[in-house]
Amino acid sequence: MNTRASSPTPLRNETLFQLLAVLGLVVLPHATHLPPWLTALVFSLGAWRWVAARQGLRLPVTWLRVPLTLLTLSAVFAHYGTLLGRDSGAALLIAMLGLKLLEVRETRDVYVVAFLGYFLIIIHFLFTQSMLMVAYMLVIVTLLTTVLIDLNRGRPTPLPVNLRLAGSLVGYALPLTLVLFVLFPRINGPLWGMPNDAYSGMTGLSDEMAPGRISQLSLSDAVAFRASFDDTLPLPQQRYWRGPVFTVTDGEGWRSGRRRDTAAIQSPSYRYFGKPLHYSVIVEPHNRAWLFALDLPASVPPASQITGDFQLLANQPLRERRRYDMTSYPDYRTGPLSDEERQRNLQLPAAGNPRARALAASWRRDTNSPLEIVQTALRMYREQHFVYTLSPPLIREEFVDGFLFDTRKGFCEHYAGSFAFLMRAAGIPARVVTGYQGGELNEIGNYLIVRQRDAHAWTEVWQDGVGWSRVDPTAAVAPERIERGIAPGLQGEGTAVRFEWTRDQLFNQVWRGLRHGWDALNTRWNQWVLGFDMQHQTQLLSRLSLAGFSWQTVATALMTLTGTVLALLVLRRLDAERRGGDPVTRLYQHFCKKLARRGLHRTVNEGPDDFAQRVSRARPDLARQIRSISALYIALRYGGHDPRLQLTRLRREVRAFRP
Amino acid sequence: MTAPVPKPSLHHPAIDGAAPAERKAALDQVIAAACGIILGKERELRLALACLIARGHLLIEDLPGVGKTTLAHVLARALGLQFRRVQFTSDLLPADILGASIYDRDNGGFTFHPGPIFAQLVLADEINRATPKTQSALLEAMEEYQVTVEGRTYALPEPFFVLATQNPSHQIGTFALPESQLDRFLMRLELGYPDTQAERALLRGRDRRELIANMTAAMSPTTLIAIQQNLSTVHVSEALLDYIQAILHTSRLSPHYREGLSPRAGLGLVRAAQAWAILAGRGYVMPEDVQAVLPAVVRHRLQPAADFTDHSSDELFKPLAAVPIP
Numbered sequence: 007m008n009t010r011a012s013s014p015t016p017l018r019n020e021t022l023f024q025l026l027a028v029l030g031l032v033v034l035p036h037a038t039h040l041p042p043w044l045t046a047l048v049f050s051l052g053a054w055r056w057v058a059a060r061q062g063l064r065l066p067v068t069w070l071r072v073p074l075t076l077l078t079l080s081a082v083f084a085h086y087g088t089l090l091g092r093d094s095g096a097a098l099l100i101a102m103l104g105l106k107l108l109e110v111r112e113t114r115d116v117y118v119v120a121f122l123g124y125f126l127i128i129i130h131f132l133f134t135q136s137m138l139m140v141a142y143m144l145v146i147v148t149l150l151t152t153v154l155i156d157l158n159r160g161r162p163t164p165l166p167v168n169l170r171l172a173g174s175l176v177g178y179a180l181p182l183t184l185v186l187f188v189l190f191p192r193i194n195g196p197l198w199g200m201p202n203d204a205y206s207g208m209t210g211l212s213d214e215m216a217p218g219r220i221s222q223l224s225l226s227d228a229v230a231f232r233a234s235f236d237d238t239l240p241l242p243q244q245r246y247w248r249g250p251v252f253t254v255t256d257g258e259g260w261r262s263g264r265r266r267d268t269a270a271i272q273s274p275s276y277r278y279f280g281k282p283l284h285y286s287v288i289v290e291p292h293n294r295a296w297l298f299a300l301d302l303p304a305s306v307p308p309a310s311q312i313t314g315d316f317q318l319l320a321n322q323p324l325r326e327r328r329r330y331d332m333t334s335y336p337d338y339r340t341g342p343l344s345d346e347e348r349q350r351n352l353q354l355p356a357a358g359n360p361r362a363r364a365l366a367a368s369w370r371r372d373t374n375s376p377l378e379i380v381q382t383a384l385r386m387y388r389e390q391h392f393v394y395t396l397s398p399p400l401i402r403e404e405f406v407d408g409f410l411f412d413t414r415k416g417f418c419e420h421y422a423g424s425f426a427f428l429m430r431a432a433g434i435p436a437r438v439v440t441g442y443q444g445g446e447l448n449e450i451g452n453y454l455i456v457r458q459r460d461a462h463a464w465t466e467v468w469q470d471g472v473g474w475s476r477v478d479p480t481a482a483v484a485p486e487r488i489e490r491g492i493a494p495g496l497q498g499e500g501t502a503v504r505f506e507w508t509r510d511q512l513f514n515q516v517w518r519g520l521r522h523g524w525d526a527l528n529t530r531w532n533q534w535v536l537g538f539d540m541q542h543q544t545q546l547l548s549r550l551s552l553a554g555f556s557w558q559t560v561a562t563a564l565m566t567l568t569g570t571v572l573a574l575l576v577l578r579r580l581d582a583e584r585r586g587g588d589p590v591t592r593l594y595q596h597f598c599k600k601l602a603r604r605g606l607h608r609t610v611n612e613g614p615d616d617f618a619q620r621v622s623r624a625r626p627d628l629a630r631q632i633r634s635i636s637a638l639y640i641a642l643r644y645g646g647h648d649p650r651l652q653l654t655r656l657r658r659e660v661r662a663f664r665p
Numbered sequence: 666m667t668a669p670v671p672k673p674s675l676h677h678p679a680i681d682g683a684a685p686a687e688r689k690a691a692l693d694q695v696i697a698a699a700c701g702i703i704l705g706k707e708r709e710l711r712l713a714l715a716c717l718i719a720r721g722h723l724l725i726e727d728l729p730g731v732g733k734t735t736l737a738h739v740l741a742r743a744l745g746l747q748f749r750r751v752q753f754t755s756d757l758l759p760a761d762i763l764g765a766s767i768y769d770r771d772n773g774g775f776t777f778h779p780g781p782i783f784a785q786l787v788l789a790d791e792i793n794r795a796t797p798k799t800q801s802a803l804l805e806a807m808e809e810y811q812v813t814v815e816g817r818t819y820a821l822p823e824p825f826f827v828l829a830t831q832n833p834s835h836q837i838g839t840f841a842l843p844e845s846q847l848d849r850f851l852m853r854l855e856l857g858y859p860d861t862q863a864e865r866a867l868l869r870g871r872d873r874r875e876l877i878a879n880m881t882a883a884m885s886p887t888t889l890i891a892i893q894q895n896l897s898t899v900h901v902s903e904a905l906l907d908y909i910q911a912i913l914h915t916s917r918l919s920p921h922y923r924e925g926l927s928p929r930a931g932l933g934l935v936r937a938a939q940a941w942a943i944l945a946g947r948g949y950v951m952p953e954d955v956q957a958v959l960p961a962v963v964r965h966r967l968q969p970a971a972d973f974t975d976h977s978s979d980e981l982f983k984p985l986a987a988v989p990i991p
Contacts, residue, residue: 610989613953
């Protein structure tokens with residue numbers, strides 16, 4: 007390729023040490039997902055190389071390196087069971103990086119290793135795209151560039167000098183990065199596409215409700231989604247975020263029935279009242295299709311649909327953060343039920359839970375009004391010493407009977423499940439809705455954070471003329487749950503749930519402030535950087551009246567623009583070299599340009615003093631300034647004087663010169 | 666052509682030391698003294714002095730009677746130099762210039778009798794009338810600063826300055842100096858006719874010979890030698906070398922010239938410009954210095970290409986004068 011490649015350039019130890027240190031920083035964040043033995047291996051290989059350079063030891067010969075490489079590869083394969091995919095691929099690259107260190111001898115090898123380092127930095131974005139990590143990576147990129155600069159210096163150069171150069175290089179790259187970030191055509195998918203193995207271990211609601219499922223979630227502080235409202239926040243008792251809806255029960259658990267993909271909101275029998283709530287939701291990936299919206303959703307985000315029971319379903323499982331805009335009406339009235347729907351929402355197992363059925367039948371005998379039955383049931387929950395707890399006692403069989411008549415200790419799924427059972431047994435169509443309830447207000451960003459521990463289950467009953475309406479039996483037992491939210495991590499074994507602390511303590515407030523500030527910052531990051539997808543790009547471009555261009559056009563325009571800018575920079579550089587790129591000459595040219603604007607042109611072969619005399623005669627008023635500037639220029643350019651001595655003065659005088 | 670006068674120094678205390686100013690004062694006295702006799706030829710006088718300071722030799726080419734000989738005389742007197750004149754004729758032999766060993770009856774051996782070249786300022790009048798053999802004897806002495814006669818080497822005095830005159834070569838019965846010999850002269854000057862005013866003063870004035878005889882030296886040879894030795898301390902910046910190289914480059918690429926300027930010409934240009942800077946009392950060379958000496962240093966070294974029909978020397982010189990200052 008060039009002479010450098012053909013003739014080995016010896017490597018300075020300082021460069022090697024810098025390289026090793028920076029590579030250590032490159033690998034460090036990967037340690038969170040690498041098997042510990044691999045991290046240890048890579049770091050010890052680096053240490054080996056370091057010691058070898060320091061002591062002047064020979065590097066291992068080929069017959070040692072080859073088995074070592076094969077051994078490492080097999081170990082990676084054994085650990086992951088594959089060499090494909092994100093995790094094992096990253097591990098493989100890092101292992102190779104460590105092994106490559108053992109044969110870094112020449113400049114060429116440093117290039118290979120350094121570029122592998124850059125690549126590993128990018129790879130890490132497949133694991134996390136947090137703001138802090140981006141900042142860290144930016145630092146690492148600068149440091150790695152510093153190593154490359156040092157590599158290309160003929161002689162040892164102080165680190166700060168190289169750092170400054172690398173910093174300015176990265177700085178120059180930033181505007182271009184921003185332009186490309188905004189304009190580069192997006193494919194319809196996440197910014198960082200990931201293979202399937204990346205989606206294991208995501209938490210969230212499940213597609214069936216069994217006792218204990220939601221209470222597990224209640225221990226999790228993980229964020230489910232964030233919602234920011236355009237104007238007014240919903241009242242705490244309105245904050246029911248609708249998720250999966252279940253209609254089929256076996257007496258204990260609930261699951262969703264046959265999916266009916268009718269667009270419910272388009273049905274003319276649904277009516278909305280009052281002011282709508284407009285908000286946007288950024289939902290964390292949970293590897294399921296549900297999107298969350300306040301009761302009841304009145305719009306459908308793109309690439310998703312709404313089912314007959316008002317579930318929002320994305321077309322693809324959510325494997326990326328997703329942002330969507332929603333409109334909901336807290337006051338609504340749904341229409342009549344079809345026979346088939348009524349059948350489904352009255353379904354009960356053929357037998358079991360006789361006491362519950364008997365109770366429902368007795369209510370049914372007392373009154374015909376569904377409303378009264380609902381209120382009777384809620385009164386029962388409220389008055390018969392039901393306890394709201396995260397760790398309810400285990401009920402082995404006849405779950406509803408056991409809960410209603412024996413233990414009377416349960417979490418929301420117990421209440422929702424048993425209540426729906428009772429309603430159905432009393433002949434009122436009912437279903438279980440799961441989702442989230444509440445959310446913590448972030449005052450700094452003015453949005454609600456909804457966490458996994460806010461997961462909740464409630465019921466909907468159908469009444470003639472009203473349609474589906476929400477009934478939350480948990481609210482009857484523990485109204486604070488609904489009004490205040492649930493406190494994290496405070497639930498002891500068998501004790502009742504304690505609710506959020508009073509918030510008058512100063513420390514708590516400060517801590518909350520910090521936490522909310524950080525969360526708000528991250529939300530912006532997620533919203534504007536990670537969430538900047540094809541759709542948002544299109545929106546932005548249309549706001550810049552650039553819409554309607556195909557990505558090919560945009561790409562061509564970008565390439566043309568970049569090419570033009572580069573060509574201009576090269577031309578300017580060449581021009582500066584031709585005309586003498588030093589600051590003295592540039593200042594003098596600036597001075598000449600100022601005079602040229604007044605019609606006093608310097609011919610190319612006119613000496614500076616000749617020119618000064620000529621223009622002084624033409625403009626006696628400026629003679630003093632012209633002579634001073636010319637004398638400074640001549641002294642600096644031809645007089646062999648140290649430019650630093652008078653350059654500032656020349657600059658000042660040229661700037662002050664107003665012909 | 667307008668007569669460029671050496672640039673007055675742009676006085677800047679940080680730029681000019683004391684020594685250049687002193688030198689300038691001494692040299693200005695020499696010029697003033699010479700100008701009192703050779704009227705209206707200050708530029709030529711300064712160039713001749715610059716040539717001397719640069720330890721080069723001078724060729725003056727012009728018609729008879731325009732003051733070539735007077736110039737040499739005046740320079741010698743003003744600088745207090747020992748002066749010899751050799752009239753070149755077609756029968757002049759090398760020994761007539763260099764000197765010869767002649768049998769001495771008194772001590773019974775050969776004694777070397779130095780020729781007229783053993784002087785500080787030698788006027789070689791009408792050099793193109795002599796045969797090439799004689800010419801080359803002179804030119805060799807000019808180059809070597811020494812003379813070898815019959816196996817013995819004799820150093821020439823210091824300073825040593827040859828001022829050769831030549832009638833334009835289209836006159837009959839001359840041996841034009843070949844280009845290789847012309848290259849040995851640092852400068853070639855044409856005196857030309859004096860302007861009306863100067864000629865009027867000349868006609869009205871006293872006899873020039875008388876004036877020359879009454880002249881007193883304005884500078885001692887020792888001072889001149891010191892100035893010559895100081896030449897190399899005159900600063901030549903990289904930017905200026907760029908300019909000189911651009912000139913050389915142009916001369917080599919231009920279709921107007923048969924051949925480009927030699928490295929010796931470039932060297933001469935630097936030295937002459939340094940000398941011009943000394944005359945201006947400056948410690949460094951400016952592009953204007955180069956431009957001032959450029960025609961004198963370069964013109965006799967350039968031959969017009971065959972298809973370049975305009976033979977007037979100003980036209981010939983234009984491409985070099987137009988070289989942009991980097």
